[in-house]
Amino acid sequence: MPGKRATQYEMELVLRKVFGKHCFRPLQREVITATLEGEDVFLQAATSFGKSLCYQLPAVVDFGITIVVSPLLALMNNQVAALRKAKVRVETINSTTTATNKTSIIEDLRCGHPLTRLLYVTPEYCQLESFRRLLRIVHSQKELARIAIDEAHCISEWGHDFRPAFQQLSFFKAEFPGVPVICLTATATARVRDDIINTMGLDPAKMKTFRMTTSRPNLHYEVRFRSDEEDQYPGFLAWLKAVHARRTNDPERVSQLASLNQRLDSVSGIIYTLFRKDTESLAARLRSDGIGAKPYHAGLPHTDRSDALAGWVDSRRGYDIIVATTAFGMGIDKDNVRFVCHWQIPKSFEGFYQEAGRAGRDGKASICILYYGREDAERSAQLMSRDRARIPGKGADVAALQKQMDNRGVSLKKLVDYCEATNKCRHKMIAEYFNDEGNPPCDYACDWCKDAKALVMRKERGLAPMDIVATQREMGMYGVDEYE
Numbered sequence: 001m002p003g004k005r006a007t008q009y010e011m012e013l014v015l016r017k018v019f020g021k022h023c024f025r026p027l028q029r030e031v032i033t034a035t036l037e038g039e040d041v042f043l044q045a046a047t048s049f050g051k052s053l054c055y056q057l058p059a060v061v062d063f064g065i066t067i068v069v070s071p072l073l074a075l076m077n078n079q080v081a082a083l084r085k086a087k088v089r090v091e092t093i094n095s096t097t098t099a100t101n102k103t104s105i106i107e108d109l110r111c112g113h114p115l116t117r118l119l120y121v122t123p124e125y126c127q128l129e130s131f132r133r134l135l136r137i138v139h140s141q142k143e144l145a146r147i148a149i150d151e152a153h154c155i156s157e158w159g160h161d162f163r164p165a166f167q168q169l170s171f172f173k174a175e176f177p178g179v180p181v182i183c184l185t186a187t188a189t190a191r192v193r194d195d196i197i198n199t200m201g202l203d204p205a206k207m208k209t210f211r212m213t214t215s216r217p218n219l220h221y222e223v224r225f226r227s228d229e230e231d232q233y234p235g236f237l238a239w240l241k242a243v244h245a246r247r248t249n250d251p252e253r254v255s256q257l258a259s260l261n262q263r264l265d266s267v268s269g270i271i272y273t274l275f276r277k278d279t280e281s282l283a284a285r286l287r288s289d290g291i292g293a294k295p296y297h298a299g300l301p302h303t304d305r306s307d308a309l310a311g312w313v314d315s316r317r318g319y320d321i322i323v324a325t326t327a328f329g330m331g332i333d334k335d336n337v338r339f340v341c342h343w344q345i346p347k348s349f350e351g352f353y354q355e356a357g358r359a360g361r362d363g364k365a366s367i368c369i370l371y372y373g374r375e376d377a378e379r380s381a382q383l384m385s386r387d388r389a390r391i392p393g394k395g396a397d398v399a400a401l402q403k404q405m406d407n408r409g410v411s412l413k414k415l416v417d418y419c420e421a422t423n424k425c426r427h428k429m430i431a432e433y434f435n436d437e438g439n440p441p442c443d444y445a446c447d448w449c450k451d452a453k454a455l456v457m458r459k460e461r462g463l464a465p466m467d468i469v470a471t472q473r474e475m476g477m478y479g480v481d482e483y484e
């Protein structure tokens with residue numbers, strides 16, 4: 001029966017033997033123990049904290065099946081691939097699952113005693129009555145161990161990535177009140193957290209809430225200023241080539257990389273662009289300059305996307321940099337990503353933090369560059385207005401979607417303030433946004449702490465004057481109609 005009390009010894013053993021980790025990170029043990037004891041759990045912790053282990057390990061130790069609700073295809077496939085490598089019985093039902101595979105997963109559920117330990121599904125799939133019927137069968141056999149809601153901020157219309165289908169997940173508690181739920185996110189303000197707990201029908205007085213710092217001290221945050229007058233590409237390419245050169249000219253690094261069987265020019269990174277068409281042109285431009293780069297966006301054929309993801313995860317030649325829209329972001333885990341670059345200002349503060357958080361997951365120093373131009377901030381606002389205009393006039397989700405747009409507007413404004421600021425540590429600004437307590441460590445790991453004067457000068461030189469941008473906005477020069 002689910003809810004078995006695993007001993008500390010069993011937990012340690014599975015941690016080492018199945019997941020290949022030597023010890024728990026601070027608080028992982030407490031979170032895992034709480035969920036194994038049948039508590040409902042809310043976990044908020046920095047990107048790369050190791051939140052996934054908090055439901056994956058219980059799924060292996062415990063009886064029964066864990067249903068993992070996950071918002072993105074790339075994220076599901078990334079986690080499933082990692083678990084399969086660890087020989088955990090894991091399945092996913094999404095748009096890429098073959099009919100044969102889907103039939104065998106359904107058969108496994110229908111028998112009531114599934115062999116599958118973890119099943120990754122979308123929130124939309126959880127709305128299907130046929131799937132709910134299968135869950136009832138599994139539950140009747142006392143084999144529904146727990147429900148994990150990954151990227152739980154998608155539940156809240158106050159969150160940056162609201163998906164209406166996430167709100168229907170309240171079904172789980174309503175129908176299976178005794179089955180523990182664990183909600184995980186890196187990005188939730190107090191309001192988003194309350195909304196998640198409320199929407200999921202969890203009892204705040206009974207559940208366990210774990211909230212850790214959002215600080216990522218090994219990430220170096222830098223804003224680079226740009227305007228439409230100037231192409232930022234040559235500067236970026238020169239920077240990347242200098243990184244390669246530093247490796248080549250350092251004999252110690254060369255022998256270290258050789259012993260690890262790694263290429264000198266294998267500097268893994270992600271470049272985020274706002275628009276799909278830019279992913280393809282930028283990746284092609286990098287390739288023509290000898291840099292291995294692949295585009296990734298939701299409009300590409302599935303085979304191209306999975307090839308790009310697999311090649312990048314395996315650090316294959318030609319796949320060093322992924323040039324992506326936000327279809328690639330949340331939760332993607334690769335340990336040695338040395339840089340994340342936002343080619344334009346991202347859509348929201350939370351999106352920026354999430355995407356930047358793909359860097360340095362091995363704990364080593366990594367850089368997060370954000371190219372900020374006032375014209376791009378205007379385009380981003382235009383994009384939001386266009387998205388708002390596309391919300392249908394009628395329907396159950398209209399009010400929630402509109403509220404989400406208001407929140408996106410506030411979040412974008414905060415991100416613009418972050419980019420324009422030349423008077424504060426960037427780690428501190430991020431901590432303040434997420435209402436973290438205390439001062440996050442920086443130790444020169446941001447452009448302001450490193451050289452505040454140079455930052456001011458770069459800003460003066462790099463940005464278009466505000467009055468010119470305002471005039472051009474009035475003239476309708478920042479339209480986004482040509483974009484998909």
Ligand SMILES: Nc1ncnc2c1ncn2[C@@H]1O[C@H](COP(=O)(O)OP(=O)(O)OP(=O)(O)O)[C@@H](O)[C@H]1O
Nearest residue numbers: 021023024025047048049050051052053186331333
């Ligand atoms: N106890 C541990 N010891 C060593 N490595 C760990 C431990 N727990 C997790 N990790 C590793 O940390 C990395 C990040 O974990 P995970 O992907 O779960 O992060 P996350 O908290 O979900 O972050 P994000 O919110 O950015 O998706 C993974 O590569 C995982 O294998």
